[in-house]
Amino acid sequence: MHGAKYSREPMNYSDGKYRLGCSHGCPSIDDRESKYIIDKIRGGTAVFIYSGDDQYAQKSLYLNEQDAQYTFSYLIDMQIAQAKKQEREKKS
Numbered sequence: 423m424h425g426a427k428y429s430r431e432p433m434n435y436s437d438g439k440y441r442l443g444c445s446h447g448c449p450s451i452d453d454r455e456s457k458y459i460i461d462k463i464r465g466g467t468a469v470f471i472y473s474g475d476d477q478y479a480q481k482s483l484y485l486n487e488q489d490a491q492y493t494f495s496y497l498i499d500m501q502i503a504q505a506k507k508q509e510r511e512k513k514s
Contacts, residue, residue, distance in 0.1 A: 423449045423469065425456025 429450040449471055451459055463469065482489075 423451060423456075423460060423463075425453030426450040427453050429453070
C-alpha cells in the first residue's frame with residue numbers, strides 16, 4: 423500500500439466505471455492521508471481487496487479454503503520461527 427496523487431479522486435476508465443488508482447496491483451490511497459492510514463494498519467491488520475473478477479475467488483490463495491489453510495499455516499509457522507529466533511538472540 424502506498425500514497426499516490428492519482429488516488430485522491432476516482433477516475434473514469436474506458437469501461438465507464440469509476441475506481442481509485444491502483445499501482446501494478448498495490449492498493450494506492452490518497453497521498454495526503456497515506457502516512458496516517460498506513461501507520462494505523464501496520465503490524466497486524468489485514469486489507470481485503472476484491473477485484474470483481476468472477477475467477478478471482480477461485481484463483482486466490484486466501485479465498486480458496488484449502489489454499490488458505492496452507493498459506494495461513496505457513497505464515498503462522500514463519501512468525502513462530504521468527505519469534506523463537508528473536509528470543510534465542512535475546513538470551514545470547
